[in-house]
Amino acid sequence: MPLHVPPAPAPALRSVLAALGSPTAVRDARTPALRSLSGPLTPELPLPVHVWDQIATGDRPPRTRLTGWRFLIRSGDLAVAAADTVLTPDGWTFSHFFEGPYLSSTERALRQAETMTAGYQPRLLSIPALYMLTLWLHGDPTSDTDTDGPAPSDVLIPLAPAPPGIAAHRPCTVADLLPVLTLRVRPAPAAPLLGQPA
Template sequence: MSLRVPEVSADSVVAVRDNLSELAGRAAYRHRALARVNPLDVALALPHDVYSLGLDELVRGATLDDAQLVGRRFLVMAGDDAVASAEIARDDGFTATEGPFVAGTARAIAVAEQDPATAEGDYEVRVLRVPALYFMALWLSGGGHETDLVIPMDPAPAPFSGGEKVRPDELLGRLAELARRRLEFDDIG
């Protein structure tokens, strides 16, 4: 399997590193993983584009083609460990996060690399997220040459399981049902 990542400019790498250094230096971050690692030992890995779908789009029957590009994300590595993610939003905003989706990204990549069914394909690494459902998945885009593959990340909301390969149509059907329920619940208040 060939996993492709987007080309990254030197300027964007410098911007991410500068932002990470600034965050790690804040007093509020002194107990976070970013502040505990030596900045010289940190590497940026696996750049990938982040796409987003909203609840209304899902309920209307969105496809993966309807997902909006919202940013570019990197895994922040300290040795072999993913300790954070860093994202540059399309509006030039910056976020760095720690938590389950960081390790979930690394695990989803491992699942994809070990799956014999994907060994012959050529895929672009992406992430799909539905913020209102606290849902993130590794999206391996076949670019029209291969069938797209989607692997939800832990903590995945039921009925998903982290690391489970899901066909895009099945994924979107399940997400649409979750979106309907969420919108109905929100309308009660």
């Protein structure tokens, strides 16, 4: 079933187009692919980027916050880089270009998601405490991108490289993956001080 890719805010797209049209921004980018290509570059597949700061707090569901939009930058049929935008007090603005393993991993996860039978709204979910990025397939394709935390039935596809013990590109529901994530980020119990009973 096709994914329901949400439209990016117009100022976010304009800021990426302006950066792509700026020889200085492209030349200063730390992305060899952008500096070496001479053909047209187009931003596609905008994905809202959410951050999951707290995995779980008691019985409350996990909460996320929208922090940006990521665009895949294509040269012909090839994704050569990505561009991130961030929300500032003045609105959406270009942040930076980048390449690396998450670029191809995102494309692979999107291809996986397109083979699923249910309709989803794709988002990216960053879990800083685990240095982890996932493709988050939100079960309500029509919801606002800046609302709705992960529902238990939403699907997460961990992107490569994934943290040890978590399989990259293996789709899991939030309900199945949440206990593993919670266990991973739970602080270790403090060691007793010398002279105190254990």
